[in-house]
Amino acid sequence: MTPLMLAAGLFDFSFLPRYSSYFIKGVQYTLILSAAAVVLAIVPALLLALMRLSKSRVLRFIAGAYISVFRSTPMLVQLSIVYFGLFSVIILPSYMLFGFIDISMFIPGVVALALNSAAYVAEIFRAGILAVDQGQTEAARSLGLTQGQTMKLIVLPQAVKNILPTLANELVTMIKESSICGTLMGIQELMWGAKTVATTTHIIMAPYLVAAVIYFCINFPATKAIEALERRMRRGDVR
Amino acid sequence: MATSAKPIIEVRGLTKRFGSAVTALDHCDLSIFPGEVVVIVGPSGSGKSTLLRSLNLLETPTEGQVIFEGVDLAGKDVDINRHRQRMGMVFQHFNLFPHMTVLKNLTLAPMTVKGVSQQQAEATARELLKTVGLQDRENAYPIQLSGGQKQRIAIVRALCMQPDVMLFDEPTSALDPEMVGEVLEVMRGLAARGMTMVVVTHEMGFAREVGTRVLFMDAGRILVDAPPQQFFSHPDNPRLSEFLSKVL
Ligand SMILES: Nc1ncnc2c1ncn2[C@@H]1O[C@H](COP(=O)(O)OP(=O)(O)OP(=O)(O)O)[C@@H](O)[C@H]1O
Ligand SMILES: [Mg+2]
Numbered sequence: 001m002t003p004l005m006l007a008a009g010l011f012d013f014s015f016l017p018r019y020s021s022y023f024i025k026g027v028q029y030t031l032i033l034s035a036a037a038v039v040l041a042i043v044p045a046l047l048l049a050l051m052r053l054s055k056s057r058v059l060r061f062i063a064g065a066y067i068s069v070f071r072s073t074p075m076l077v078q079l080s081i082v083y084f085g086l087f088s089v090i091i092l093p094s095y096m097l098f099g100f101i102d103i104s105m106f107i108p109g110v111v112a113l114a115l116n117s118a119a120y121v122a123e124i125f126r127a128g129i130l131a132v133d134q135g136q137t138e139a140a141r142s143l144g145l146t147q148g149q150t151m152k153l154i155v156l157p158q159a160v161k162n163i164l165p166t167l168a169n170e171l172v173t174m175i176k177e178s179s180i181c182g183t184l185m186g187i188q189e190l191m192w193g194a195k196t197v198a199t200t201t202h203i204i205m206a207p208y209l210v211a212a213v214i215y216f217c218i219n220f221p222a223t224k225a226i227e228a229l230e231r232r233m234r235r236g237d238v239r
Numbered sequence: 240m241a242t243s244a245k246p247i248i249e250v251r252g253l254t255k256r257f258g259s260a261v262t263a264l265d266h267c268d269l270s271i272f273p274g275e276v277v278v279i280v281g282p283s284g285s286g287k288s289t290l291l292r293s294l295n296l297l298e299t300p301t302e303g304q305v306i307f308e309g310v311d312l313a314g315k316d317v318d319i320n321r322h323r324q325r326m327g328m329v330f331q332h333f334n335l336f337p338h339m340t341v342l343k344n345l346t347l348a349p350m351t352v353k354g355v356s357q358q359q360a361e362a363t364a365r366e367l368l369k370t371v372g373l374q375d376r377e378n379a380y381p382i383q384l385s386g387g388q389k390q391r392i393a394i395v396r397a398l399c400m401q402p403d404v405m406l407f408d409e410p411t412s413a414l415d416p417e418m419v420g421e422v423l424e425v426m427r428g429l430a431a432r433g434m435t436m437v438v439v440t441h442e443m444g445f446a447r448e449v450g451t452r453v454l455f456m457d458a459g460r461i462l463v464d465a466p467p468q469q470f471f472s473h474p475d476n477p478r479l480s481e482f483l484s485k486v487l
Binding site: 133135136138139140141142143144145146149153154157158 | 295297320321323324326327328330332334335336337338347348351352353393396397400406
């Protein structure tokens, strides 16, 4: 093979018509996987954030430790530990969701991503809660509301406003990061689709290029939209 | 003032330190009787806010007691939320809840804290809104109101809990000058109806005309505690004379 032929081969997209379903199913899988992970992360993240802000040193320490561990180790390592450790003990039945999502693979993937995401989302929540004017808490407490009522009725509803854009950014991160699920555990998301097409057709690079374009076409507009939303929120009060 | 009546609030040896360097309150003693309007004045940083915020324990005393209706609020087993229901507080920056309409701002605490029915809470809220002339703004959000309107709503929000005492921390300091009057008017009305009030303010006219007693604070201590007539006409404390010469 001359270098020229090799270069041409890199950009050989003849596989597309035949293998398009790998990419279409893959991107659907990726979106479902990432969205599920972020949604699943929300409740634990809120708990972690409240623990971090609590008066109890023990709670603060536990939450702080969790967050530090998950933020200071690679996602691939966390995923390996959860998948080969935790889910070698827990055996899940093989059941197809929507006809193409095997839950025995999907659940470990989602759990691993969510455990990681919870650490990041917790910090997003904490910052969002701290950004609410202290005067709001004082007003609520002066009326006799308990700390819990104040958090639930006054602080959190206002914090959500600060949190939403950052939470959307976390979803963008997850869409990208979830690609390692395909590589590590064979979850049939977009990256797995690209890899499978590449190995089956012996076309080395083009399938990955297609995957990159798809990731870009989702994440770039999403990021721009989030930035616009943030600008708008900073300018005026969006209720 | 009524010497036979029992004080509604009694402060004994109240000291508040922030860290080891700042002593915001230094052994303050104070008795407030039902129906009194106690006005607190003093230079910036003298501890006025800290004293006021200690009364409902927004600041936890380092030492000393705050006895409200016979209960030491700083005591160990005190359910502070129960006592706070009977002490309204009005803040310099209003602190209305921006994500709720005026009506929701007013009914939230009576409904969540006291378990008043929505119907009852709204009836009370509308009644009180009328007294401050804002009955047509119940569906507005705080952002749609002027400063003076916000502060009048904040006063009504506190009143909706039917408190025994109202605490005001510089309620007119954040207002444009033309809106100060409408808020002071509401406060005068409250005083006239016999509400016990503790007011931190720079409005010397209000102190003179509405106050039953005026306190002068400096460096965390209550240096003067006198009826307004004596306070303004015969200031017998050099620090107070100096302060008055600056503000009057
Ligand atoms: N949360 C805090 N942490 C540290 N220091 C504080 C805190 N709150 C108040 N202080 C200090 O305590 C002292 C009294 O403050 P305070 O706010 O009670 O004064 P003030 O008389 O209300 O002043 P101003 O007229 O400016 O409102 C000041 O030296 C202030 O810096
Ligand atoms: Mg102050």
